[in-house]
């Protein structure tokens with residue numbers, strides 16, 4: 001029943017222009033209920049986050065460490081945020097951005113006492129290495145609205161670019 005009218009190639013081109021050289025969204029498939037992304041990390045680029053990257057991510061998006069996340073060390077993304085794969089960080093950044101955008105739309109579209117769609121079904125995601133040696137991973141993220149999800153993907157990719165691109169002069173801890 002669901003008809004997808006987006007042109008993934010268009011978004012792919014836009015992302016190619018904004019993505020960091022080390023992190024490329026090679027393919028975007030818009031499924032009925034989720035985005036499926038082919039993510040490639042360049043050979044000379046770190047595949048895993050560091051404490052410095054985690055600090056920048058948390059500073060930019062304070063809600064990220066509190067995301068529910070099934071991992072080996074705990075029940076939140078914060079447990080692994082400083083040493084997890086870059087594609088996994090992208091997955092959570094996309095979800096975080098979707099939550100923000102959905103809440104914004106709900107606030108502008110409905111009365112304050114109306115039900116908020118953001119309360120309905122939480123966003124979920126998965127990240128798997130397809131071939132870690134070559135830096136290829138698949139990231140899947142559910143959505144309520146495909147266009148909103150693509151916007152979130154764009155913003156999240158830009159955020160990752162900023163956080164991966166080394167120490168910032170604005171870093172308050174440096």
Ligand SMILES: [Zn+2]
Nearest residue numbers: 068069070077
């Ligand atoms: Zn996770």
